[in-house]
Ligand SMILES: Nc1ncnc2c1ncn2[C@@H]1O[C@H](COP(=O)(O)OP(=O)(O)OP(=O)(O)O)[C@@H](O)[C@H]1O
C-alpha cells in the first residue's frame with residue numbers, strides 16, 4: 001500500500017499539469033453543486049423560520065375610516081388565539097423598512113403610498129394553520145380590509161420553491177456526478193497512455209493487476225477530494241463576500257440570515273468527491289486488461 | 292551467489308510446482324529450466340491467411356546454460372520468448388518452465404511466472420522519469436519485500452551491471468548502453484530462474500553490443516540461465532555457445548558454431564573474414 005501511495009505521488013508530480021487541470025474541472029463542477037445546495041439550505045432555513053412565526057398582516061384600504069380600523073383592532077384583541085395586535089400607519093411601515101436612521105438612500109425615494117397602513121397580528125405558535133385561515137377569511141371580508149397576508153401562504157410558496165430548488169440540486173448533482181466520473185476517467189486514461197511505459201514495465205516484472213491499478217485509483221480519489229475541497233473553499237469565500245455586501249436592512253426585512261453549508265454537507269461533498277474520483281479512476285482503467 | 296541469503300520468499304508459481312529452482316536439491320538441479328514440447332504457434336493475420344511461426348518446436352534448456360536463439364528476421368525468435376513469458380499462448384504443445392506448463396496458467400498467475408523470469412528487450416523498456424534505482428527496485432517492489440532489503444539488493448544489482456553511483460540519476464538521461472544496463476539490473480535483481488533477452492544489443496553500436504554481451508556472460512558465469520535471441524552474427528561468433536537456429540518454424544540445435552549453415556539466415560552482411568572462435572565440428576541435436 002505504501003508503495004502504491006508512493007507511485008501515486010510520483011504520478012501526480014510527474015503529470016501535475018494534467019492532474020491540476022482535472023482538479024480545476026472537478027472544482028468547477030462542485031462549485032455549481034455547492035451553490036445549488038447553498039440555495040436549498042438557505043431556502044429551507046427561511047421556510048423553517050417563517051413556518052414558526054405565526055404572523056399575519058391585515059392591509060387596510062387608504063380610505064378606511066379610522067373608527068372601523070379601531071373596531072377591528074379591538075375585536076382582534078379579544079380573540080384568544082391572537083397574542084398581540086399592532087396598528088402600523090404608512091409612516092410606521094416606512095420607518096420599519098428604512099429603520100430609524102433612514103437606511104438606503106435609493107429606497108428612501110419610494111413614495112409614501114407604497115406603504116399601506118396595516119394591522120400586524122401575532123398568532124400564538126400553537127395555533128394551527130386552519131384556525132389562522134379562519135380568522136384571515138373573516139378579516140378579508142371586511143370592507144376596510146384590502147387584503148390579508150399570512151406567512152402561511154408565503155411558507156407554502158417557499159415550500160414549492162424549495163421543492164423546485166431541491167429537484168434542481170438533485171438534477172445538478174446527477175450531472176456533476178457524471179462529470180466527475182467522466183473527467184477523472186479520461187484523466188486516468190490519458191495518464192495511463194502517457195505512462196504506458198510504466199505499465200508495460202510493471203507487467204513485465206510480474207506486478208499483479210491490483211498493484212498496477214491501485215495508484216491510479218488513489219490518484220482519482222485524491223483528485224476528487226481536492227476538487228471538492230477547492231470548490232468548498234471557493235464557495236465559502238464567495239459566500240462571505242456576498243454576505244458582507246448584502247444590505248443588512250433588506251436581509252432583516254426578509255428575515256434572511258444566510259448560512260453557509262453545514263459541516264456535514266461539506267464533509268459529504270468531499271467524501272463524495274473522493275468516492276467518485278476513485279470510481280472514475282477505476283473506470284479509466286477498464287481497458288487495462290490483463291497481460 | 293551474492294544476495295542469496297536475502298532471497299525473495301517463494302512465489303506461489305514455484306511453490307505449486309518444483310522447489311525453488313535456484314537453491315533446489317539435486318533432483319531439481321537436473322531438471323531443465325525450460326522445455327518446449329511440440330510447440331506450435333499460428334498467427335491469424337488480418338488478411339485472413341494464417342502464419343505458422345512455430346511448427347512443432349522441441350528443445351530443453353538446462354539450469355546454468357547460456358543459449359543463443361537466432362534465425363532470419365521474422366523467423367519467430369521474439370515469438371518463442373513471448374510464449375515463455377506468456378505474452379502469447381501456444382496453439383499446440385507444452386512449454387514447461389521449472390516443471391510447470393506455462394500455457395495452462397490462468398491470467399491471475401501470469402505475474403507469478405514473470406517474477407521468476409528476467410526479461411530484457413532491444414528497446415530497454417526503462418521508465419525515463421524514474422531514477423535508475425527506482426527502475427531496478429520495481430522488480431522487487433512487486434514481491435512486497437521490505438524497503439531495506441530492496442535498497443540493499445538494488446544497490447548490489449546496480450553495481451553488478453557497472454552503474455555503481457548512478458542509482459539516483461533519472462533513467463531518461465542515461466545513454467542507450469547505460470539504459471540497457473539498468474534493464475539488465477532490473478532483470479537480474481530478483482535472481483530469476485531464467486533470463487530472456489530479445490535482441491538486447493539491437494539498438495547499440497557494435498562495441499557496446501559486445502560490452503552488453505559480456506555483461507550477460509558475467510551474469511551467466513555467476514549461475515544464471517540465459518536465453519539470448521539475436522541475429523547479430525558477430526555476437527554468436529565471440530565464443531562457442533549452444534545456438535538454437537529457428538527457421539521455417541523449426542528449431543535446429545547447434546552445439547557451437549554455424550559454419551555448416553548458409554549465411555542466408557542472417558540479415559546482416561556477413562563478413563567472412565571476421566574472426567571465428569569456433570573450432571569444434573558442429574553437432575546437430577534434436578531435443579525432445
Ligand atoms: N501479434 C502478431 N500477429 C500477427 N503476426 C505476428 C504477430 N507477431 C508476430 N507476427 C509475425 O510472426 C512472424 C515472427 O515474428 P517474430 O517477431 O517472432 O520474429 P523475429 O524472429 O523475432 O524477427 P526479428 O528478428 O525481426 O525480431 C513475423 O512474420 C511477424 O510478422
Ligand SMILES: [Mg+2]
Nearest residue numbers: 368369370490
Ligand atoms: Mg524479434
